[in-house]
Amino acid sequence: MDYKSKFGFGCMRLPQTDENDPTKIDQELFNEMVDIYMEKGFNYFDTSYAYHNGLSEIAIRKAVVERYPRQSYKICDKMPTWALSSEEDNDKFVNTMLERLGIDYFDVFFVHNINIPWLKLAEEYNTFEYVKNMKEKGIAKKIGISFHDNADLLEKVLDKYANILDIVQLELNYLDWEDPAIEARKCYNLCVKHKIDVYVMEPLKGGVIVNQPEDIKNNFIEFNPDKSIASFAMRFCASLEHVKMVLSGMNKMEDLLDNCNTFENFLPLSEKENEFLESQANKLREKLAVPCSECGYCLKACPLEIPIPEYFTLYNHHKVQPESNIYRLYYDKLGEEKIPASDCTKCETCIDYCTQKINIPDELEKICEDFKEGFSPYS
Numbered sequence: 001m002d003y004k005s006k007f008g009f010g011c012m013r014l015p016q017t018d019e020n021d022p023t024k025i026d027q028e029l030f031n032e033m034v035d036i037y038m039e040k041g042f043n044y045f046d047t048s049y050a051y052h053n054g055l056s057e058i059a060i061r062k063a064v065v066e067r068y069p070r071q072s073y074k075i076c077d078k079m080p081t082w083a084l085s086s087e088e089d090n091d092k093f094v095n096t097m098l099e100r101l102g103i104d105y106f107d108v109f110f111v112h113n114i115n116i117p118w119l120k121l122a123e124e125y126n127t128f129e130y131v132k133n134m135k136e137k138g139i140a141k142k143i144g145i146s147f148h149d150n151a152d153l154l155e156k157v158l159d160k161y162a163n164i165l166d167i168v169q170l171e172l173n174y175l176d177w178e179d180p181a182i183e184a185r186k187c188y189n190l191c192v193k194h195k196i197d198v199y200v201m202e203p204l205k206g207g208v209i210v211n212q213p214e215d216i217k218n219n220f221i222e223f224n225p226d227k228s229i230a231s232f233a234m235r236f237c238a239s240l241e242h243v244k245m246v247l248s249g250m251n252k253m254e255d256l257l258d259n260c261n262t263f264e265n266f267l268p269l270s271e272k273e274n275e276f277l278e279s280q281a282n283k284l285r286e287k288l289a290v291p292c293s294e295c296g297y298c299l300k301a302c303p304l305e306i307p308i309p310e311y312f313t314l315y316n317h318h319k320v321q322p323e324s325n326i327y328r329l330y331y332d333k334l335g336e337e338k339i340p341a342s343d344c345t346k347c348e349t350c351i352d353y354c355t356q357k358i359n360i361p362d363e364l365e366k367i368c369e370d371f372k373e374g375f376s377p378y379s
Helices: 027-039 051-065 088-101 116-124 127-137 151-161 184-193 214-223 229-238 253-264 271-287 297-301 308-320 326-337 360-372
Strands: 007-010 044-046 074-079 106-114 140-147 167-171 197-201 243-249
Touching: 007 027, 007 253, 027 051, 027 253, 051 074, 051 088, 074 088, 088 127, 106 116, 106 127, 106 167, 116 127, 116 151, 127 140, 140 151, 140 197, 151 184, 167 184, 184 197, 214 229, 214 271, 229 243, 229 253, 229 271, 297 308, 308 326, 308 360, 326 360
Parallel strands: 007 044, 007 243, 044 074, 074 106, 106 140, 140 167, 167 197, 197 243
Antiparallel strands: none
C-alpha cells in the first residue's frame, strides 16, 4: 500500500506572523514548507472558503498555483454551508473560490461541515445537486462531504447521497475512536459499508493529542523515545485500510518535517502500539476538562461572539496545572479584550454546531465558577 500518498497538507492553521490575527499569514514560511512538502513527493492541499478569513486560498495560490504546474498538485476546497442564503450562492461561492485559488477546477470538492443545522441549508439550497453537477462538468474531479456529527446522522446522509459521493472527510483520531459523542469508529464503518473513501481531519484533535500532561508525555517517551506523539496519531489514522488521506494543519517547519518523516518511512501500527494508544487515550480523557478541538464553528453560531475555544483552552491548561495562577490572569485578560465568558445567556445556539457535542453553556458556567473561586491577583 502507498502510505506516502495519504499525507495531506491541511491549510486551516497556516503559519502566522501574528498568532492572534488569522489574516497575518507568514507567506514566506508557508512557501518554504510547500517546497519541502512537494520536493518529498507529497502534493495534496486542503482548504476552505472560510479558513484564515478567506486568505488560506490566496496563500495557496501564491505558494502552490503560481509556482508549480497544475498537474503536480491537488487542491480540495469546500462549500460554506452556513453562509448559504439562496440557491444562487452555490455558484457565487464556487466562482469566488476558483478566483482566489487561480485555478479552473478542483481536484476534490466538499459540501462543508455537515451537521443537523447546516445539512438543512445544503438541502434547502440544492447544494448536493449543484456539487454533483460540478463533477459532471469537470469543475470537481471528486466530490464528498466533510462531516461533523454522530453516526446516526451520517447513516441518514449516506443512505440518501452515497450514490453521488466519492469521499467522506471525518474527524478521526485515537482519542475519538471510541468516544460516544464523536463515534469515530461507527462513522468510519458506515463509510466502509457504503464503499466510500475516508479522508481524515483533526488527527491530533486540534492539538489536544500533542499538548498532553507531562505524565502522559513521559509515557510516550518511555514507550518509544525515538517517535513523536504526533507520529503515533498520524500512523493510527493512516493504518486504517479505508483511510485514503490524513490531513495535518502545520504552522511550524518542525511539524512538517516530523510528518514527512512519518510518511516517508511509514510503518503500520502494531497491536502493541494500538493497545498503548488506547491506554493513553483513556488517561487523557480523564484529565481533559473540555474535549474542544478548537474548530471555531461555535463562534459563527454565538450571537455574542464569545471566544469559546480560547476559554476552553485556558481551562484545560489550568486543570492540568492547577497550582499556576497564570491561566486565571489570562482568563481575565481575555474577558477584557474580547467578551467575558460570564456574558453567555445560555441560548444554546452553539450546541448544534459543536463538532464535539459539548454542552457549551454549562462548561462556560463551570469555567466562570472555577476561575473566580478564591482568585487573588496577588497570589
